[in-house]
Amino acid sequence: MPTTPDTRHDCETWAPEQIRDHQLAALRTQLTRLHADSAHYRRQWDDLGWHPSDLTDLDDLAALPCTGKADYQRSIDEHPPYGDFLATPRENLARLHFSSGTTGVPTPVGWTAEDLGRWADLYARAAHSQGVRPGDVYQCLFSFAWFVGGLGGTLGYTRLGATVIPGGSGDTERQLETLFRYGTTAVGGTPSFLLHLADRARDLGRPLTDSVVRHVMVGGEPGGQVPATRALIEREWGARCYDGYGSLEFQPTAWECAAQAGGHLAEDFAYAEVVDPVTRAPVPDGAPGVLVLTHLDKQACPLVRWWTGDVVVRDRTRCDCGRTHARLAGGVRGRADDMLVVRGVNVFPSAVENVVRHTVGDLAEFRVVLDPALADPGTGYPTALRVQVEAATGAELGDRLAAALRSELQVRAVVDIVAPGALPRTTHKARRVVRAGDREVPEVLHVP
CATH class of the missing domain: 3.40.50.12780 (ANL, N-terminal domain)
Structure with missing residues (x-):
């Protein structure tokens, strides 16, 4: 029903x-x-x-x-x-979506027509629990190409009775123009892309707080449940931010209601x-x-x-x-395989993100680099975190962030300050943990 x-x-x-x-x-x-x-x-x-x-x-x-x-x-x-x-x-399959294929050949997951109806209904329940109603205008900012994100939101908000704009996760300036021109009231996307849109809207002199968006549902990254990131999204968009959770295999699994007290399974x-x-x-x-x-x-x-x-x-x-x-x-x-054990302390990238945003600034871009130079030679486990953060200033900020990470997470941190814009951006899922050598290392403005 x-x-x-x-x-x-x-x-x-x-x-x-x-x-x-x-x-x-x-x-x-x-x-x-x-x-x-x-x-x-x-x-x-x-x-x-x-x-x-x-x-x-x-x-x-x-x-x-x-x-x-x-x-x-x-x-x-x-x-x-x-x-x-x-x-x-096989002939009963109505839809195939695929994994990203970043670790091999993309793997398919199938849906029957009945499965698609169930999927749409779950998304509609999520949107309804967050206050979205028929007559709202929903702009879907999740990716559509090959993957699973965009179609779920489109199916569900259509089922609910909203007017749906399937925007996708690119074409930033057109997204913003569409959002203002057609009175978008609800959006869904990854935290990183929504913050990217907010940053660009401010540059264009059209802050998103001037829009009529009132409902933001995020997923694909842990940012919606990182207190500092949620607060930032709500401030930048002038809207309430709700976290949603799902995967290629289970779409969707849990979502926050208006109480914003954790996703209901x-x-x-x-x-x-x-x-x-x-x-x-x-x-x-x-x-x-x-x-x-x-x-x-x-x-x-x-x-x-x-x-x-x-x-x-x-x-x-x-x-x-x-x-x-x-x-x-x-x-x-966090991910069990992303969890870092630093001298016996379990650290997730989302915890680092919260400290970075509180200390450096809401829009700070950062990443954690797994550096062999900071690993125990016997066990291979890191003895400290190397965190690269974009900022215009150097030594004092790096020292302050290192102290905050030690205080909040009980781990030693080596902080590299890099130039604004030096770290890679994404319109899909932000990659917060990389290995030294995985990507081009930006010029470090401050060496601790």
Whole structure:
């Protein structure tokens, strides 16, 4: 049932026991179907001696191994071009989207027509929870080419009844002209692109606070849950900023409501586990762990115990908005594989971003460089962070930022000040951690 301006889905206010009952019933149906229709899972479970009838409780799902990107890629390589995860005939596929292909051949994920309807409905629920209504003008600033971002927003806001402008993540000046000319009231995009637009709008003498945009939904990067970055977006756009979370494989998974208190998991769409990144045992609510997801009703390429690699904290307390689905407190804290261990301290790029924005300035561009010169020769782990930051001044600012990083994160930092504009920009996802030599190193104005 499509979301309407005056109602929300009944499932969003189910009691906890209703949520669990629904998930268990949906899982039994889904896993039985996968055993019959997915060659990958049938082979895996038969090899384990496990059958869907063995699932009598949600906790029983932990008996199955996690599925990761390497498993999915191997399936594509061995059974090209679609792999053997498909649980529907190829001719039932209505849509294919692809991974970025930055680490190999782009991998496809499919949707049936029913899946696309579900996708649109989830996005519509997200927009409705943030105050968007029929008659709003939504300008989608996520990328459209090949990837998954732009189409989800376009489908969902259309389902809700908004007027949709599929702008994409380029053509900056035309985006701004369109936004002002057609009275855009809601936008969606990555934090980095939205801040780029704000910067350019100011240069053109047309600050975005003069627009009628009132709803900003961000995703693709952790900035929406970085307090300093959220505050910056809200100030630059004169609008409330909401964080959304999803991936190529699970679109969308969670979104913030008007309370801005962490993204509500779509628990009628996916069953979520939060596990220790090493032992893979469940962690208690309130403790950080890796999010593991299982589709409850996807038809084309359902995934069971999908290892997202995203570190989250689950909060099951009731939200002020009245929705009962668990929330991701603080959003995605970082990627398990992006987490840096500096002398025993776990550091995520999003934490560095928060300190940089508070110390250097809201619009400061930065990156963390993994420098072998700052690594322990025995273990290879970094002993300090090297942070490159754009600024017009040098020594005093570098020293101040290094002190702030030590104070806030309890790690030593070496700060390089580089010229404004020296670091690479992106209209897609900002890359905050690079290895020395990965990219051209800009001229350093201040050497600590």
